Amino acid sequence: MEYEPVIGLEVHVQLKTRTKVFCGCSTEYGASPNTQVCPVCLGFPGVLPVLNCLALEYSIKVGLALNCTVQEFTKFDRKHYYYPDLPKNLQISQYDLPISKDGFLEVTVDGKSRKVKIRRAHLEEDAGKLIHEDNFSLVDFNRTGQPLLEIVTEPDIFSPEEAYEYLTNLKSIIQYLEVSDCDMEKGTLRCDANISVRPKGQTGLGTKSEIKNLNSFKAVRDSLVYEIERHIETINNGEKIVQETRLWDDKKGRTVSMRSKEEAKDYRYFPEPDLPPFIISKEKIEGIKKTIPELPKEKILRFMREYGLPEYDTKILVSTKENADYAEKRLKAFPDKDKKPVANWIIGPLASIAANLKCEIYQIKIPANNFIELINLVEKKQVISNLTGKAVLEKMAGMPEKSAAKIIEEENLAQVSDEASLEKEIDAVIKTNPKVAEDVKSGKTNSIMFLVGQVMKKTRGKANPKVVQEILKRRLV
Amino acid sequence: MELYSLTAHELIKKLGEKEISVEDLNSSVRKRIQDKDPQVKAYVRLSGSKAAVDFKTLNNGPLAGIPVSIKDNICTQGYNTECCSKILSGFKPPYDATVIQKLKNAGANILDTKTNMDEFAFGSSTENSCFGPTHNPWDLDRVPGGSSGGSAAAVAGDEAILAIGSDTGGSIRQPAAFCGVVGLKPTYGRVSRYGLIAFASSLDQIGTFTKDIEDACILMNVISGHDPMDATSVDIPVPDYLGSAGKDIKGLKIGIPKEYFVEGMDPEVKKIIFEAVAKLKDLGAIVKDISLPHTEYAVPVYYILGTAEASSNLARFDGVQYGYRAKSTNLIAMYKKTRGEGFGQEAKRRILLGTFALSHGYYDAYYLKALKVRTLIKNDFDSVFKDCDCIVTPTAPTTAFKIGEKAENPLQMYLSDIYTISANLSGLPAISVPCGFSKNRLPVGLQILAKAFDEETLFRAGSAYERATQWRKEKPKL
Numbered sequence: 020m021e022y023e024p025v026i027g028l029e030v031h032v033q034l035k036t037r038t039k040v041f042c043g044c045s046t047e048y049g050a051s052p053n054t055q056v057c058p059v060c061l062g063f064p065g066v067l068p069v070l071n072c073l074a075l076e077y078s079i080k081v082g083l084a085l086n087c088t089v090q091e092f093t094k095f096d097r098k099h100y101y102y103p104d105l106p107k108n109l110q111i112s113q114y115d116l117p118i119s120k121d122g123f124l125e126v127t128v129d130g131k132s133r134k135v136k137i138r139r140a141h142l143e144e145d146a147g148k149l150i151h152e153d154n155f156s157l158v159d160f161n162r163t164g165q166p167l168l169e170i171v172t173e174p175d176i177f178s179p180e181e182a183y184e185y186l187t188n189l190k191s192i193i194q195y196l197e198v199s200d201c202d203m204e205k206g207t208l209r210c211d212a213n214i215s216v217r218p219k220g221q222t223g224l225g226t227k228s229e230i231k232n233l234n235s236f237k238a239v240r241d242s243l244v245y246e247i248e249r250h251i252e253t254i255n256n257g258e259k260i261v262q263e264t265r266l267w268d269d270k271k272g273r274t275v276s277m278r279s280k281e282e283a284k285d286y287r288y289f290p291e292p293d294l295p296p297f298i299i300s301k302e303k304i305e306g307i308k309k310t311i312p313e314l315p316k317e318k319i320l321r322f323m324r325e326y327g328l329p330e331y332d333t334k335i336l337v338s339t340k341e342n343a344d345y346a347e348k349r350l351k352a353f354p355d356k357d358k359k360p361v362a363n364w365i366i367g368p369l370a371s372i373a374a375n376l377k378c379e380i381y382q383i384k385i386p387a388n389n390f391i392e393l394i395n396l397v398e399k400k401q402v403i404s405n406l407t408g409k410a411v412l413e414k415m416a417g418m419p420e421k422s423a424a425k426i427i428e429e430e431n432l433a434q435v436s437d438e439a440s441l442e443k444e445i446d447a448v449i450k451t452n453p454k455v456a457e458d459v460k461s462g463k464t465n466s467i468m469f470l471v472g473q474v475m476k477k478t479r480g481k482a483n484p485k486v487v488q489e490i491l492k493r494r495l496v
Numbered sequence: 497m498e499l500y501s502l503t504a505h506e507l508i509k510k511l512g513e514k515e516i517s518v519e520d521l522n523s524s525v526r527k528r529i530q531d532k533d534p535q536v537k538a539y540v541r542l543s544g545s546k547a548a549v550d551f552k553t554l555n556n557g558p559l560a561g562i563p564v565s566i567k568d569n570i571c572t573q574g575y576n577t578e579c580c581s582k583i584l585s586g587f588k589p590p591y592d593a594t595v596i597q598k599l600k601n602a603g604a605n606i607l608d609t610k611t612n613m614d615e616f617a618f619g620s621s622t623e624n625s626c627f628g629p630t631h632n633p634w635d636l637d638r639v640p641g642g643s644s645g646g647s648a649a650a651v652a653g654d655e656a657i658l659a660i661g662s663d664t665g666g667s668i669r670q671p672a673a674f675c676g677v678v679g680l681k682p683t684y685g686r687v688s689r690y691g692l693i694a695f696a697s698s699l700d701q702i703g704t705f706t707k708d709i710e711d712a713c714i715l716m717n718v719i720s721g722h723d724p725m726d727a728t729s730v731d732i733p734v735p736d737y738l739g740s741a742g743k744d745i746k747g748l749k750i751g752i753p754k755e756y757f758v759e760g761m762d763p764e765v766k767k768i769i770f771e772a773v774a775k776l777k778d779l780g781a782i783v784k785d786i787s788l789p790h791t792e793y794a795v796p797v798y799y800i801l802g803t804a805e806a807s808s809n810l811a812r813f814d815g816v817q818y819g820y821r822a823k824s825t826n827l828i829a830m831y832k833k834t835r836g837e838g839f840g841q842e843a844k845r846r847i848l849l850g851t852f853a854l855s856h857g858y859y860d861a862y863y864l865k866a867l868k869v870r871t872l873i874k875n876d877f878d879s880v881f882k883d884c885d886c887i888v889t890p891t892a893p894t895t896a897f898k899i900g901e902k903a904e905n906p907l908q909m910y911l912s913d914i915y916t917i918s919a920n921l922s923g924l925p926a927i928s929v930p931c932g933f934s935k936n937r938l939p940v941g942l943q944i945l946a947k948a949f950d951e952e953t954l955f956r957a958g959s960a961y962e963r964a965t966q967w968r969k970e971k972p973k974l
């Protein structure tokens with residue numbers, strides 16, 4: 020029998036407000052343990068929560084960007100469970116009236132687009148962090164009370180690829196909104212996956228397992244591939260899937276059982292009496308809507324339309340909002356109608372410089388006009404070769420205030436196209452490579468490129484390779 | 497006249513005229529506590545308290561130098577605040593409650609010894625305290641009421657000038673009635689709850705114990721107002737309450753709810769209340785019969801909602817960060833042992849009740865249903881207040897009962913709050929004013945309720961009655 024997987028994702032996104040969601044403590048990452056705490060987030064007797072309005076606003080923003088209905092009446096609820104990283108032994112979350120619900124996110128896999136349904140997005144407080152030592156555990160409350168937005172899909176994802184694509188798009192949208200860093204390494208984006216399989220064509224849902232401990236989008240995809248196989252194999256062996264939570268072991272590439280749902284807790288949700296319900300006016304929602312920037316999908320379409328760029332290039336250019344803004348500034352500064360050279364220089368040489376420097380493209384501080392000047396010098400004026408151009412760009416990345424022309428002048432890198440001055444070098448190369456020269460003469464014209472290369476080497480890349488090739492052809496063919 | 501026996505407004509005048517010093521006043525109250533508290537036991541951890549106060553550190557405000565006694569569930573920075581529970585033993589809050597901050601800003605001399613209470617405010621007699629019961633100054637064999645019994649007994653026994661308590665279902669008004677002092681529960685949201693160790697967040701309210709209405713006005717002027725640290729505190733301007741204390745009550749429309757005068761009520765109390773109502777009539781009030789049809793559900797609704805919230809609020813007492821921790825070999829065992837040994841019997845009973853009411857499968861039938869009935873009770877008041885300025889009832893169905901009399905019968909105990917709970921469920925302000933004595937010289941309290949944020953009407957009616965009677969001049973013989 021053929022099976023199809025059904026996947027639902029729960030994503031926790033830490034909103035980057037300056038202070039925590041119910042108190043004034045800093046949310047700065049990386050501080051010493053338990054230095055960003057106060058009686059409120061430590062859950063001391065007598066304290067009360069007060070909502071950080073920016074966290075609410077950010078949550079609404081994400082809800083709107085995910086095509087959700089933002090509820091005009093929302094409230095918080097208490098979720099109860101005992102755990103040492105949860106100082107009140109209850110978490111302020113949202114139960115039946117989340118800030119937003121019923122949205123969708125478009126994903127494209129193998130050229131086909133579909134909408135993944137989003138069930139809800141609600142605001143809650145984060146718990147602390149446990150650090151386990153050999154025979155004791157430590158708790159760091161710095162993270163306690165940081166604002167978390169939990170975004171839950173319907174069981175409406177049908178392949179690991181689709182899950183990967185959903186996460187990539189979700190991250191990109193949220194980064195565009197500038198409400199979270201969505202950095203899985205720092206834990207500002209966390210994901211749990213629910214997975215079940217069913218015979219293809221059937222509409223009901225099979226027994227699911229929940230996968231935790233997913234530290235990257237790749238881990239999400241790999242763990243889903245693993246679980247789908249495990250589910251199918253289990254069923255094919257005539258066994259039953261146990262509803263349970265499983266942990267992904269990234270090194271071993273497999274999941275292991277953590278706890279079965281039979282031990283599932285009764286969280287005893289009830290309305291948080293310390294926070295009155297919130298009424299969010301239509302005007303407020305409309306106002307927030309206006310602050311939503313152009314999102315990746317629209318930006319891709321616009322870049323293709325306005326700058327005549329292919330989809331492939333555009334997708335890379337707009338991967339993050341910062342990169343998109345950076346690229347757009349340069350595309351605009353380029354006077355020609357054909358913007359392709361700019362895209363090429365960004366996703367080619369500039370991207371590889373960024374990769375070497377382990378930074379983002381937008382962090383390379385070469386001013387737009389300098390960057391455009393360099394492209395002009397290579398592509399149009401042919402003052403330097405493509406190869407030299409890349410070398411100049413690398414130098415510019417190190418000293419962004421210096422113009423390309425200045426670097427070329429100072430380092431005497433200008434391309435030599437003047438035949439008279441090239442003749443001497445070419446003579447010397449033919450002399451030192453008589454065998455290759457003979458080969459060319461006898462019809463092995465491909466070998467001419469070797470000689471061109473030798474001339475380039477001798478001139479340290481300055482010779483215009485086209486001119487060199489012309490002269491060699493004239494001499495030897 | 498000893499200084500400890502005076503009211504705050506009398507003392508403020510004497511201090512202002514330099515007739516007495518802050519030191520004199522402090523020593524007088526301290527001496528009184530030393531002399532009488534061994535019998536009354538209004539205070540806890542008395543032996544550890546510092547009698548010496550650095551008066552230079554006190555602010556020069558409306559309460560400059562006036563000693564104020566604080567219930568053991570209101571956080572005072574650096575001073576033990578234990579809710580009279582073993583589970584919070586040794587807990588010294590790292591911060592001051594907003595009311596404490598306001599009192600300090602007003603120059604009050606906050607005593608470091610706290611007043612006794614039922615553990616976590618669970619009770620109506622102050623017998624459920626890990627420090628043992630407080631005794632009623634009018635009859636030491638009797639309870640002072642509860643849960644703020646310590647604050648009530650301290651004011652009644654002249655061991656305090658002013659005292660702060662908390663009221664979740666009557667915990668200020670019922671002990672005020674039992675001890676013959678003025679006890680006010682303000683409107684929910686009028687006084688910040690920040691720093692009040694929560695029993696039931698939607699019902700709790702901090703309030704005052706005073707020797708007369710004028711003192712209640714002075715204290716309320718200081719502690720009222722919106723607090724950015726409490727999202728349920730309301731941003732409505734605070735009037736000068738002293739302005740309403742001297743007014744007459746000609747034409748004031750007073751409702752008497754028929755549901756409050758039913759079986760089980762002490763006939764002596766009933767008689768005294770009706771005499772008080774007659775007095776109000778004499779003073780020009782228009783008295784009419786009204787009905788609050790859902791009154792009989794107040795107690796069950798309260799014991800569902802109150803315990804549900806309590807079970808949640810008390811979840812944090814787990815031995816991890818503060819208070820009592822039982823020795824144990826693993827985390828779960830530590831939680832269980834700490835809570836098992838740290839909480840008293842009534843706390844455990846309420847945690848169990850509340851946990852049950854919130855449990856899956858029972859939530860709709862109990863918690864949700866109770867929420868709906870709460871709205872009905874609130875609606876009763878809304879409709880009555882369309883043509884009433886205030887409502888007058890007894891504060892409690894009986895006078896103070898004997899220590900131990902109801903200890904084994906929680907249901908009987910719960911019924912002693914029958915007249916006070918509705919004000920908490922509907923968030924309304926209510927005050928208990930002394931209105932006479934039973935034949936065996938036990939005080940009776942008259943409860944007045946008003947519209948939300950209309951404490952002024954309570955003060956106006958209360959002070960008119962007070963001026964026309966002499967009950968407040970009566971003192972227990974200690």
